Every structure is written in C-alpha cells, then in structure tokens.
Amino acid sequence: MRVLELDQLRTFVTVADAGSLSAAAPRLFLSQSSVSEQLRKLEERAGVPLLTRGKQGAAPTPAGTRLLEHARRILALSELALQDLRGHTLDGELRLAVTDYFRPGEIAGMLRGLRERYPYLRLHVQVTKSSVIDAGMHTDDFDIGLSMRLPGKGGGQQAGAKGVRGTVLRREALAWVAAQGEAERVSGPLPLVLLPDTCSLHQFVVQTLRRRRLDHVIAHSASGVAGLHLALAAGLGVSCLNESAIGPGVARIDAATLARLKLPALPTAEFFLLPARAGEAALVGKVRTALAEQFA
Structure with a gap:
C-alpha cells in the first residue's frame, strides 16, 4: 500500500513556496541534494511529475498543484494533532x-x-x-x-x-519605483504617487526630497497600497516602496535615471x-x- 511521507510532503510544500530547491534547502535545514532526493522519492511514490525545474526555479505541475492543497491540509492536521495532544491548541x-x-x-x-x-x-x-x-x-x-x-x-x-x-x-530595503520607462520621461517637478500625508512613508519621502531641495508635486494620492499600485502602473508618477510591496507593472528606477533626477539612495524599513x-x-x-x- 502506497502512503505519503510527511517529510517528503513538507519538502514539496517548502520548495513550492520558495520557488526553487536552493531557496528551500536552508528553510528545511537540508542540503540541496537531500531536497532533490526527497522530491524524487515523492514523485516515484505519486507516479507522476510534481514539479517542473528550470533556470527560473521550480513550479508545480498540474498534478503537483492538486497535491499541494492536499499536502498543506495533511501537514496542518499532523501539527494540529500534536498541538492537541500537548495542550497547545489556540482556541x-x-x-x-x-x-x-x-x-x-x-x-x-x-x-x-x-x-x-x-x-x-x-x-x-x-x-x-x-x-x-x-x-x-x-x-x-x-x-x-x-x-x-x-x-x-x-x-x-x-x-x-x-x-x-x-x-x-x-527588514526590507526601500526603492524608488515607477512604471517601466515613466521616470525617464520626467523633466519637471518629480510627480509623486503616495498614500495620504498621514502615512509615515509619505512623510519620509516628502521630508527626504525637501532636505535635498528637489522639486516635487503630489500627482496622485491613493487610499491604499492596492490603489497606489494601479496609479503607478498607469504611469501617474514615481513612488517609494519596500521590496515586497513592489507590485505588477511597477519596477525599480534604473541607476542612470536616479542620478539624473538626483534621487538619493534609500535605507531599510523594519x-x-x-x-x-x-x-x-x-x-x-x-x-x-x-x-x-x-x-x-
């Protein structure tokens, strides 16, 4: 009778979440070769390919996507059982x-x-x-x-x-961002896309530009990060975001454009x-x- 091994499922889920074997290995405290071996055994047991591997990393196949949902539930139930036995269940x-x-x-x-x-x-x-x-x-x-x-x-x-x-x-680095090619077209005051002035990042950006005496104007004020992404992707201006908040259609401004606009290097947020x-x-x-x- 074929059964699924918890350790192999945990490795599979971690690789799927991390996007590659090399990124998953330190999270699992395993070598990359050990991760690869566990995945090989899981695919043998499943009887179908579960991941596609390439230069861009690893991604679940259609069968792998189906297994991923089962694997998450199996691992969660296993952990829940242990928590319940030890009296650690959060209720x-x-x-x-x-x-x-x-x-x-x-x-x-x-x-x-x-x-x-x-x-x-x-x-x-x-x-x-x-x-x-x-x-x-x-x-x-x-x-x-x-x-x-x-x-x-x-x-x-x-x-x-x-x-x-x-x-x-x-901790995440902050970056100047805009729609691809948008910042290269800026010739007057820097058009800023920010959240309202009660936002700490808004205040930080404006204070930074004022200290450097860089001309700027609030071109668009978004109510939230999702709206800010839409405004940036539409080419309405330039903003400052932490790494994980850089959304689709938005990119870091290249070094040459940063130098032309005299935008300073940015620090790290916590x-x-x-x-x-x-x-x-x-x-x-x-x-x-x-x-x-x-x-x-």
Whole structure:
C-alpha cells in the first residue's frame, strides 16, 4: 500500500513556496541534494511529475498543484494533532492590525497558513496604516499590531509606538519605483504617487526630497497600497516602496535615471510586532508568538 511521507510532503510544500530547491534547502535545514532526493522519492511514490525545474526555479505541475492543497491540509492536521495532544491548541477570537506595506502579495497566504495551523482560532484582520497601528498601541482597537518603522532624521530607526521596539520580523530595503520607462520621461517637478500625508512613508519621502531641495508635486494620492499600485502602473508618477510591496507593472528606477533626477539612495524599513500590553490575555501572547514564527 502506497502512503505519503510527511517529510517528503513538507519538502514539496517548502520548495513550492520558495520557488526553487536552493531557496528551500536552508528553510528545511537540508542540503540541496537531500531536497532533490526527497522530491524524487515523492514523485516515484505519486507516479507522476510534481514539479517542473528550470533556470527560473521550480513550479508545480498540474498534478503537483492538486497535491499541494492536499499536502498543506495533511501537514496542518499532523501539527494540529500534536498541538492537541500537548495542550497547545489556540482556541479563541483575536483582532490583528497589519500595515498595508507588509508583503501585500503574500499576506493572504500567510494568514491562510495560520488558519490551517490553528483552525479553532478566529482571527479578524484589519489592514491599515502604520501610524494608525502605532497610535492604537494603548487603545482597545486591536489585540496585536504589525507595524512598519522608517529611518529617523538622525539616520537611526524611528522607534514608533512611543519608543517601544517590539519584535522585528523583517527588514526590507526601500526603492524608488515607477512604471517601466515613466521616470525617464520626467523633466519637471518629480510627480509623486503616495498614500495620504498621514502615512509615515509619505512623510519620509516628502521630508527626504525637501532636505535635498528637489522639486516635487503630489500627482496622485491613493487610499491604499492596492490603489497606489494601479496609479503607478498607469504611469501617474514615481513612488517609494519596500521590496515586497513592489507590485505588477511597477519596477525599480534604473541607476542612470536616479542620478539624473538626483534621487538619493534609500535605507531599510523594519516590520515589527508591537509588544505585549499590560494585563493582556494569555491567548494574545500565544498568538503573537505564532505570528512571529509564521510571518518571519
């Protein structure tokens, strides 16, 4: 009787998520050859090719896509069984506030993974601006906040949330971006596409340009990152985004154009979980730990 091995399924899911064997190997704490061998054995057991491999990496075949959904559920159920036996199952309701710049193309998948891992956890998610999340540190608007921190005037990181550091999940470089070829056509004041002026990234960009005395104008103000992507892709101007927030139809501005426009090099942003509040429920602390593992 043929059965599916959990370790092989875990390797398969990790490769599919990472996009290549080389990227998956360190996540699995295996050599690339060991990853390849596990995939070979899984394909032999399945009787069909599960991945296509090429210069662009590895991608699931149609059969692999079908198995991927089963594999995620099997692995989640296996982990849930262990958690239940050990008394670690998360059961309850919780409100999460996430900055809209945090890996917008991946956040849905990460939340799905969290739901599969903790199916009894009822999570209410609000995607909003970092300034709103920081201001809510001492309010009851949400239980856990995931915010973004940008460099301060002195070159250090703005503390955010009234000086509280929190748990840093990820650091990403900032980049000047526009639709392909759009920045090359700029000849007057720099047309900026930004979120409203309550957005910390808006404030950072404007302050940076003012300090360098670079002419600029707000060409378009978007209500959220999704709208900002659409405006950029439509060629309405130039913006500044963290790496994971650079969406389809938008690209980094090349070095020659950056030099012509006199745009400065940009620093790194930090994404962090706000720390525990005094007297918060034990469930909130457990979910914060789970989020740190899931989102890192």
